[in-house]
Amino acid sequence: MASPRIQAGTAAETPPTLWDPVVRVTHWGIAASVLLNALLDEGGSVLHVTIGWIVMALLFLRMVWGVLGPVEARFSAFPPNPLAALRHLRQLATGRVRHYPSHNPAGALMAYAFWATLAVVTATGLIMTGGATPMQVAADKAAVASGDWSALIRDGEGASDEDESLGKAAKEVHDVAANLLLILAALHVAGVALESRAMRRNLVAAMLIGKRQR
Amino acid sequence: MSIGPDILVSGRRQIVALSIFLVIQTLGTVFYVGDVIADLREDPASAHFVFEAIVTAALVLGVILGTFALRRTIELLRSQEQALAVARGALSEVIEGQFDAWALTPAERDVGLLALKGLDVAEIAELRGAAQGTVRAQLTRIYSKAGVSGRAQFAAFFVEDLLSGGLKAA
Ligand code: HEM
Ligand code: HEM
Numbered sequence: 001m002a003s004p005r006i007q008a009g010t011a012a013e014t015p016p017t018l019w020d021p022v023v024r025v026t027h028w029g030i031a032a033s034v035l036l037n038a039l040l041d042e043g044g045s046v047l048h049v050t051i052g053w054i055v056m057a058l059l060f061l062r063m064v065w066g067v068l069g070p071v072e073a074r075f076s077a078f079p080p081n082p083l084a085a086l087r088h089l090r091q092l093a094t095g096r097v098r099h100y101p102s103h104n105p106a107g108a109l110m111a112y113a114f115w116a117t118l119a120v121v122t123a124t125g126l127i128m129t130g131g132a133t134p135m136q137v138a139a140d141k142a143a144v145a146s147g148d149w150s151a152l153i154r155d156g157e158g159a160s161d162e163d164e165s166l167g168k169a170a171k172e173v174h175d176v177a178a179n180l181l182l183i184l185a186a187l188h189v190a191g192v193a194l195e196s197r198a199m200r201r202n203l204v205a206a207m208l209i210g211k212r213q214r
Numbered sequence: 215m216s217i218g219p220d221i222l223v224s225g226r227r228q229i230v231a232l233s234i235f236l237v238i239q240t241l242g243t244v245f246y247v248g249d250v251i252a253d254l255r256e257d258p259a260s261a262h263f264v265f266e267a268i269v270t271a272a273l274v275l276g277v278i279l280g281t282f283a284l285r286r287t288i289e290l291l292r293s294q295e296q297a298l299a300v301a302r303g304a305l306s307e308v309i310e311g312q313f314d315a316w317a318l319t320p321a322e323r324d325v326g327l328l329a330l331k332g333l334d335v336a337e338i339a340e341l342r343g344a345a346q347g348t349v350r351a352q353l354t355r356i357y358s359k360a361g362v363s364g365r366a367q368f369a370a371f372f373v374e375d376l377l378s379g380g381l382k383a384a
Contacts, residue, residue: 020229020233020288021229021230021233021234022233022236022237022284025233025234025237026237029237053244053245053248054241056244057240057241057243057244057245058237058240060240060244061236061237061240061277064277064278064281065281068278068281068282068285069281069285070285070288070289070292131248131251131252131255132252133245133248133249133252134245135245135249136249136252
């Protein structure tokens with residue numbers, strides 16, 4: 001690894017007391033966006049698509065950070081390992097958990113599940129909108145509102161049965177995946193609470209501002 | 215008191231600023247690239263596209279470089295934090311060792327340490343609940359055991375050690 005010397009301190013075997021800002025900003029940005037898009041705004045609206053694109057960007061940044069970021073934020077620090085995750089859950093049940101230098105194996109699996117589902121949601125969203133950017137969606141809507149229906153033709157252009165059924169399938173998958181995200185989020189918050197109790201450390205603080213030391 | 219934490223605080227601020235910048239940069243890049251792709255599908259042959267492709271490449275490169283810069287800054291700060299901790303530990307070891315060598319009494323050790331921390335006679339006396347005259351006498355004995363002319367030389371003794379690399383051993 002790139003910097004074992006830096007990790008060699010006392011903290012090497014415990015998770016960070018404060019995650020780096022990229023992890024924190026992408027986390028809370030994605031969390032807020034998912035809740036907004038799944039619960040509050042209207043699917044397909046300009047706001048919805050804009051937030052969807054923001055999620056796409058944050059997800060992209062987190063993926064880059066997972067390769068190029070500091071040691072504990074890299075994918076290699078929390079590889080997906082279902083067996084280790086099960087072992088960890090068993091330990092959690094007995095109340096004696098091991099500590100890990102990054103996410104614990106169960107939390108890691110949760111993170112990958114989130115990211116995969118987010119990729120599905122954004123991909124199907126892009127299919128439904130024909131890849132239109134939020135700016136284009138807004139322009140099209142404004143055109144239609146002013147009575148210029150030709151903006152709709154771009155969508156309908158050569159809309160074969162195949163395209164139509166693809167759109168339908170995308171909508172189905174988009175809906176299901178969005179609901180899956182909410183289920184995962186509920187499990188996730190419960191997991192964070194359990195884990196914080198078992199490890200006697202405030203995991204949420206490490207995702208927010210950490211403990212004030214000075 | 216010490217300059218260390220200030221360096222770390224400004225390092226942390228720099229990291230937060232770089233991160234926010236990186237997030238904005240990424241948002242801009244993704245939205246721009248989406249636009250370029252949409253343009254491309256409408257008119258693949260336009261000269262406009264060549265320009266947009268170059269800007270896209272520059273933006274993507276910018277995100278990658280920004281990521282590297284941020285990672286480097288974070289790792290630099292961490293190694294500074296650690297070096298500082300080591301230096302603190304090492305310096306106090308050096309001080310302890312030197313006090314042993316000078317055969318300071320326990321009271322003299324306390325007074326000497328407080329003097330090194332920059333407290334003046336009145337403050338040391340108040341902290342220790344002693345008369346100022348007592349503290350002054352203790353300091354005089356410390357200086358004579360150390361063979362230094364006064365407070366400035368006393369402090370310089372340890373700084374010298376720090377600068378001459380005497381702490382590397384730790
Ligand atoms: C829909 C909403 C949410 C999503 C999609 C989500 C997603 C994620 C992801 C992907 C990670 C891994 C972080 C990384 O390495 O980048 C994570 C970690 C974390 N999340 Fe969330 N999250 C959501 C809501 C929440 C909420 C409401 C809380 C507050 C209770 C929370 C607290 C945490 C904590 C504490 C961690 C770090 C866990 C650890 O220390 O291993 N999350 N979340
Ligand atoms: C965090 C990501 C997202 C979540 C949680 C989410 C959630 C949802 C939900 C729950 C619906 C159904 C709303 C309803 O039934 O009225 C919906 C609809 C829709 N979403 Fe998303 N979405 C996300 C991202 C995106 C993205 C990135 C796009 C486009 C680029 C998009 C485009 C659409 C469209 C066009 C609809 C309308 C479907 C229709 O009714 O025909 N979404 N979304």
